[in-house]
Amino acid sequence: MTDIADRTDGVREVERIIIRFAGDSGDGMQLTGDRFTSASALFGNDLATLPEFPAEIRAPAGTLAGVSAFQVHISDHDITTPGDAPNVLVAMNPAALKADLHTLDNGGTVIINSDAFEERNLAKAGYKHNPLEDETLDGYTVITAPMTSLTKEACKDLGVKPRDAERSKNFFALGLVSWLYSRPEEPTMLWIQEKFKGRELVIAANEAAYRAGNAFGETAELSASRMTVRPAQLPAGTYTNINGNTALSWGLIAASQQAGIPLFLGSYPITPASDILHELSKHKNFGVRTFQAEDEIAAVGSALGASYGGHIGITTTSGPGIALKGETLGLAVSLELPLVVIDIQRGGPSTGLPTKTEAADLMMAMYGRHGEAPMPIVAASSPADCFDAAIEAVRIALEYRTPVMLLSDGYLANGTEPWKLPDLDSLPSIDIEFARELNGVDSEGREVFWPYVRNDDLARPWAIPGTEALMHRIGGIEKQDGTGNISYDPANHEFMVRLREERILKIADKLPPLEVMGDDDADILIVGWGSTWGAITSAVGRLRSGGTEVASVHLRHLYPFAANLGELLQRFDHVVVPEMNLGQLTKLLRAEFLVDAKAISKVSGQPFTAAELVTKIQEVAR
């Protein structure tokens, strides 16, 4: 956090600030962080966020397990991650301080709700002494405010019950932090009025709490701590602050519109994928059909059934759900029908860390089916990129008549960033036609329809029920190419297995070549996939400005790989692959290209920070 200007009003201007809001799950920290983020977005900062919450809906109050946090990085220039170490920690209770203090930047600022630091809470957090009274916070700038009591005080004359008033203390925190970091008040006030419309007391309490927080900053002489971050110089356009699941949902809708094919979603709720089901369910006016199935198997089955009927079938889930869908995916591979399977990865195996991020389903996406059952894999790299990744997945599914796996993860799903809205004319066109004509001649010379006759892309015709004269039967039993008739012939099976592989590999023919970012003639190439993009981009930027030559490439397609990947890998002495698993892409690259790729692994449920990557990459460079 470097000062870039001192202003006459005493507010320091800095390039960027990372703030972490932490409190009990019941303290409303996600909402507080979200509001601060929105105000900053509308103010024009570039930003990135990292919400982190416990798996339990109501974890025991006051405990470390119950801490919910929201980290936001705001900047006056282009950034790609929610930041390494926060500069500011807002701790609403002792547990939050205990859980997150170690993440704070040396000399950072701690903003504390002192009311919560009483004996019981201290004990629940495992503090023997009150950290506000011992050396725990030495070296930090500490701002304490009795947030709970001041909020109650502010609400006293409004007719709000003290217990209800207490609930508004997060708005006190927001008001104080907004004052400290010069965030505009208006967006928050408008939001409060909109959100709690009809609940006048709640509106009044939240507004009063916010203003009391603001006033506390003024009167407690905290001016020396005031800072601001100017709007970022982003490319011209209209922006919105978006998380990955919303962007992904909108991408699916956009793809359906581009193709003129209705969207069908079959899904079963699971964190962190459910929000896609929620979002798409809101947009029935786009002709979107959403189906909350009885389980993941029914979810993918219904989607496949809809695809058979001429819709684009989508199914959304997380790792455990993909495991259940496996058999149906085999059928989809055999039927050669379009289908998009979306895995919002989370910490596994089993229930693992359901609210935390990980990217350890790559091998399952690649190989997690019976038989040779190749499926294209597309991965999203940032929250906003989920929009484009969704369109790409639908495009491949429709054009090549194949199930496609789209990988995102918990970090992308919930993290947000400003997104420059695309020009609708620039969206890829998806041209799909259903089969209408007979396409074969049988042994008796009659014109017939054969379901497995192929076009130049080796895709079979999509002949949907209701189409006159094209009645045909498909199924999971091996079929003869062309006619689609059941065939147990050994040579035919060998031919079909190879053909199914070939037709998916052939997708690479039309993919754009990968472009290397950074120093083309460096010794080190960083190969990334998925949500590591932000940390890699930021780390590579820092290394290069520090004089280390390094290049990077980020993979949109994990199967098939872009055609020039092999050649590209061979050009570098070191290939380094940061991934949130124990080295799954690394293994694929080694197997496929015989390169000595090395993994940088992280499986803590948290995304990489750029600082970690810088250190790890420097070790390789040495």
Added chain:
Amino acid sequence: MSAVPVTTKKDWSSDQEVRWCPGCGDYSILTAMQLLMPELEVRREDTVFISGIGCAARFPYYMNSYGMHSIHGRSPAIATGLAMARPDLDVWVVGGDGDMLSIGGNHLIHALRRNINLTILLFNNQIYGLTKGQYSPTSEVGKVTKSTPMGSIDQPFNPISVALGAEATFVARTHDMDRGHMQEMFRRAHDHQGSAIVEVFQNCNVFNDGAFNAITKRDARDAMLIDLTHGEPVRFGVDGERGVMIIDGTAKIVEVAEVGIDALHVHDETAPDPSVAFAISRLAEDRESPTPVGVFRSVQRRDYGESVSSQIAAAQDTKGPGDLHGLLRSLPTWDVS
């Protein structure tokens, strides 16, 4: 739309060689269906058969309509997606007792409770045919099979009770020895709006031969099949000498001579509450006892697919057709110049 073309059995028969064992009950069901289709006045291209895996599930290959032979147990789920996406189609689902009640039991009950417009045919041979003769979830206790050399210890499902328990809106039973009855049940199931299920007693002459002989053989039927007819007293026997009464919620077989004809239960397939139908379904604890066949239940409830379509129409009415430009601007936006 032009009139539905006149078709014959031949038009509904695909060019695929039928591969069931000679003498299998599936043949007679297939013939009944191929003969019935021309009478239903439906187009072949609008007709889809979806099946799972099993001998029964080979059915779609032999019908010259659209068809999908999918995976074990999942046909109701796949068909649900198709019927939701394409309410204009006639979607039939065919499977065996293992397919629909064991691996696919969950999908079956959910399809039934949702009342999605599917016509489901459950070929019950009380055995796993395709995997060569293990007991199934409808096999009787004590059944000796390859996987139960000392006799099955599993309590079987009664498919009709299961369907009624799931509050299916149309539930019927028929058997492979009576083409006319099968066709009548299939026709009514087809004409029903919502999900309809027909259990078909089907003989697997290789692994469970004669399982239904005691009730479905021509000379046994009068005494052993209780034909349910809407609005009629439930009565059976060679001379109609026996009947069914509902006593304290339970169905009891009685002698007409003893109770008098007026005491017999008058079958009401449209009863909103499925309890009496359920009680009737409990008759016949085994395949040696008088067994009810016919339509147990036929009630109207809003079809799921229709509700899906009407929500879409309502959303379009209030919000207008989808506008992508507007959607992308539905969260707060700001301009950078």
